[in-house]
Amino acid sequence: MGANELLASIEDVGRTPGGGYTRLAWDPATMALREWFAGEALALGLDLVEDGNGNQFAWWGHGPDALLVGSHLDSVPEGGPLDGPLGVASALAAVGALKASGWAPSRPLAVANFTDEEGGRFGIACLGSRLATGAIAPGTALGLRDEDGTSLAEAMQAQGRDPRAAGPADWLADVKYYVELHVEQGRWLAPHGAAVGVASAIWPHGRYRFEFCGQGNHAGATAMADRHDPMLAYAATVLAARELASASGQRATLGRLRVEPGSTNSIPSRVTAWLDARASDQGELEALVAGITARAEAAAAADGTTVALTPESVTGAVEFDHALRHRLAGLLDAPVLATGAGHDAGILAARLPTAMLFVRNPTGVSHAPQESATPQDIDEGVAALTRVIEELG
Ligand code: HGY
Ligand code: MN
Ligand code: MN
Secondary structure (H helix, E strand, O other): OOHHHHHHOOOOOOEOOOOOEOOOOOOHHHHHHHHHHHHHHHHOOOEEEEOOOOOEEEEEOOOOOEEEEEEEOOOOOOEOOOOOHHHHHHHHHHHHHHHHOOOOOOOOEEEEEEOOOOOOOOOOOOHHHHHHHOOOOHHHHHOOEOOOOOEHHHHHHHOOOOHHHOOOOHHHHHEEEEEEEEEOOOOOOOOOOOOEEEEEEEOOEEEEEEEEEOOOEEOOOOOHHHOOOHHHHHHHHHHHHHHHHHHHOOEEEEEEEEEEOOOOOEEOOEEEEEEEEEOOOHHHHHHHHHHHHHHHHHHHHHHOOEEEEEEEEEEOOEEOOHHHHHHHHHHHOOOEEEEOOOOHHHHHOOOOOEEEEEEOOOOOOOOOOOOOOOHHHHHHHHHHHHHHHHHHO
8 A cells, every 4th residue: 555545544543623633652542553553564464573662663574784664653632644654654655565566675674663752641752762772761761650640651551561671672783774754844845846855963852841839829819919820930931932942043832731720710839831942953952941941930039939940851963874864865866954853763863874754744834733745745755765765775
């Protein structure tokens, strides 16, 4: 099957009434997608293996110096249809086309489905690839809890996995290259008239938890002068993030919030907010976060409230392997572009030569139901990935 058909075969999995997709790690939707992946691997005659972290691999041959292609199948809440699944479907379609043509790889080849790339449930992105590469300690990851208080370990156990198996994975030693195809996030390829691009780098980025604490009180009986409302420092922080990121050409978002007790007629006692900050280099990222934090602290001090900052995950700049990206850009006659989005390829790049292909996204919208790519461009992406596999495989 081609990638468009493969994507159509999962279009109802994890679909939400708003037309988006919520497919979180170890939830029913991603479990159904794991079954789908297993079925497609079987149909292609590939050998399905799962590592102790839940990452799935469909192998064409086994052994060292392997070429790994693939992506992830989980989404952010209310995400789009392509972020992740496009890479997995394109890899399956490319392998299917190569098998049908009688081509045979000179090295082992595998298609990967990395688990929990978005961090949409447990808060830290790329958990599957971070665990496999040792970028996060199993104890830290397994102790992460979702909004219901369920830990990653409990979620894995509920799906029949043994969390004690989580951690650095043996397959890493067998992989020579990893190439991830992904829908473009942002709009660069369209104005440059290209259907496919090659990634140069990933911006440094991080997730930071702000905890604003004040005095809970009655919304109607408390005079305004007597309030210590943590919502005010939160509001000042949101505005500061926007102002400072815009002024420095970087990016900052506070898109996740928890208010306690969260009742209409109570002044909050605690407001927890998460900052997603991204910048063109590490120094800019640190300056941006420091600037936002200073503004949060000043606002809290003015209101007699407090604020505490906890970095939850910080990922340094990723430069994709220069020789590999140059070779693929030449092979495909494709432009090279950086991205502000994180990927499993960014985690694996610390351990082995890694590259990414981007498929044109006409509007650039991602992490939202409106994410799209044309069927023609999706086919062009598969053709490009097929050529890369023939070149490297
Ligand atoms: O957040 C990111 O950049 C990626 O989509 N996980
Ligand atoms: Mn992704
Ligand atoms: Mn994403």
